[in-house]
Amino acid sequence: MGKIFRFHTDVDTDQIIASQYLLFPTIDEMKEHTFESLDTDFAKSVQPGDFVVACENFGCGSSREQAPAVLKALGIKAVIAKSFARIFYRNAINIGLPVIVCKDLYDSVKANDEMELNLESGLIESNGKTFTCTKLPAKMQSILNDGGLIASLNKEV
Amino acid sequence: MGATIIEKIIRNNTGLEKAVANDIVTVNVDRVMIHDIFIPFVADKFEEMGFKKLWDPDKVVLIYDHLVPASQVDDTRHFKAGNEFVKKYGLNNIHRADGICHQLMTEAGYVKPGDVVFGTDSHTTTYGCVGAFSSGIGYTEMASILGTGEMWVKVPETIKVTINGVLPNNVTSKDIILKLIGDLGADGATYKALEFAGDTVENMSIASRMTIANMAIEAGAKCALFTPDYKTEEYCEISLNDMQRDLVGDDDAVYNKELTYRAEDFVPVVACPSQVDNIKPVSELSDISIDQVFIGSCTNGRLEDLQKAAAVLKGKKVAPFVKLIVTPASTKIYRQASEDGTLSVLLEAGAIVTHPGCGLCCGRTGGILTDKERVVATNNRNFLGRMGTSKVEIFLASPITAAASAIAGKIVNYDKSINIW
Incomplete structure (x- = not known):
């Protein structure tokens, strides 16, 4: 089980990691500032295995791959939203961070609720209820299964 | 069955004569753009992937613009990483102080109608102003293109926007794209192409079309496309070939949605x-x-x-x-x-x-x-x-x-x- 950090609609990449931190040399230095403008305690309170749950259009805005990268570095197990912005979605899969479309979860959970995700079956359990996730396109599922684009490319070679 | 502009570009690029919206295809990349914020990360990933050389150095453009001139000591690390990458892999197209990447890509002639272009910046959609399929990607995916010259994409469905008439004197193309984003919502065009048509658009300068294509991403769009015309020829300093001249949405093309506006109805917003x-x-x-x-x-x-x-x-x-x-x-x-x-x-x-x-x-x-x-x-x-x-x-x-x-x-x-x- 992991704890839910719940965010609203149209969370943009500047809110996930602001541009002034993109100049830090490593993702580990950047990750301390994740979601800083929305929740100053986020980076301190999140634990490996926790989840980010959001409404529509999560990750809109810039192409910065640091946005999914800081979430992964903090140990976020998956981001579950009603919908994702295109570039964030692709970047997350490419670095091996599961991004899951689930239309019903957001409206049924509160911040700090607990949930569990079974990636193989695509099922989420929270508050005694089960939620079904939308399947990834086969191409993306295969990149994610390999652990990201680099592992996937190495496999082809 | 007719085709949308994006379907025509992808058919021409891949040779897949029947490619339609929602097909997953592998495109051959005509040009890529990397800017100063992300070059250190692209360089790291490129080496992590084990590539020894660029698939085609002439197709790679590196532009320093976000950090020029340096305002903090840390900024210079990005120029150093970029310069090392240039030297090691033999890049020829590098701009260290010429302006913003999205301006330079068309202004300096790197992008032509019908091209497939990716950049490490979400506003890469801008090059649709000359009828190119261009979109933003992350640094890992960019590193992969640098080694392979290829990229997989889902052919997007298209929202067609037709505008006819004469704009009021105090209204610009900025007001048009803002109004459109308001109507569609910040995710109203996610994963989709926006295709623009109508005499208002035909009468617009390339600069005004750039403003619209630039902001297509703010509605979530994968790309924005304008039909190349005599203004495009003049701007790009080319004569359009048959493929480029044909980059117009067919009457019987299948659209996800069609929106029509009267230019006279726009107001400053x-x-x-x-x-x-x-x-x-x-x-x-x-x-x-x-x-x-x-x-x-x-x-x-x-x-x-x-x-x-x-x-x-x-x-x-x-x-x-x-x-x-x-x-x-x-x-x-x-x-x-x-x-x-x-x-x-x-x-x-x-x-x-x-x-x-x-x-x-x-x-x-x-x-x-x-x-x-x-x-x-x-x-x-x-x-x-x-x-x-x-x-x-x-x-x-x-x-x-x-x-x-x-x-x-x-x-x-x-x-x-x-x-x-």
Whole structure:
């Protein structure tokens, strides 16, 4: 089980990691500032295995791959939203961070609720209820299964 | 069955004559753009992937723009990483101080109609102004293209936007794209192509089309496309070939949605804080005082934008408590605006004219704002914390509205006619 950090609609990449931190040399230095403008305690309170749950259009805005990268570095197990912005979605899969479309979860959970995700079956359990996730396109599922684009490319070679 | 513009580009690129929306295909990349913020990460990933050489050095363009000139010591690390990559892998196309990447890619002739282009920046959609399929990607995916020259994409469905008629004198293409983003919502075109048609669009300059294509991403779009024409030929310094001339949506093409507008119905609008789709007519805002005005960026830093602002500001003064910051999008534009007198008018009115680059738009340099300050800006994002602290209020507007607001010290509608020399 992991704890839910719940965010609203149209969370943009500047809110996930602001541009002034993109100049830090490593993702580990950047990750301390994740979601800083929305929740100053986020980076301190999140634990490996926790989840980010959001409404529509999560990750809109810039192409910065640091946005999914800081979430992964903090140990976020998956981001579950009603919908994702295109570039964030692709970047997350490419670095091996599961991004899951689930239309019903957001409206049924509160911040700090607990949930569990079974990636193989695509099922989420929270508050005694089960939620079904939308399947990834086969191409993306295969990149994610390999652990990201680099592992996937190495496999082809 | 007819085809949309994006289907035609992808068919031509892949040789898959029947490729249609929602097919997953592998495209051959014609050009890529990497900018200074992400080059260290691209370089790291490229080596991590084990590639020894670039698939085609001539197709790679590296542009320093977000950090030029360096404002912090850390910035220089990015130039160093870029310069090392250039030397090691034999890059020829590098711009170290020529302007903003999205301006340079078409201005310097790197992108032609029908090309497939990717860049490490979300506003890569801009090159649709000349009929290219261009989109933003992350640094891992960029590293993969640098080694393979290929990229998988889902052929997007298309939303067709048709605009006919003559725009009111105080309305620009910025007002059109803001209105469209408001109508579609910030995710209304996610994963989709936006295709523009109609005589209003045909009569637009390439610069005005760039503003629209640039902001397509703010509705979530994968790309925006304009049919190449004689203006495209002139701008790109080419003669269109048959493939390029055919980049028009067929009458019997399948569209996800079709929207039609009358140009006469558009009015000056602003995107209010802090969502790009929070659109209101300028005439409905009253007594919103401002601290700063920014005219520039890859959205609205072109010569015609500066000329329109100058036409409004000619003989007037910026309000005493307002800072007006003007940033030409490229060195070429800077020079043109200097030669034709535009800069003199802006300076006479009290503007601060900065070096070309991304600077203030991405909150890095040249006019950072603090809590409770308000700015009217011609760039593309009013996100929390974009141009300073997260309590700055950013209103996105056209250069005309921005210039008029700078004089008034508050957000105002410009209702006189514009005379551009």
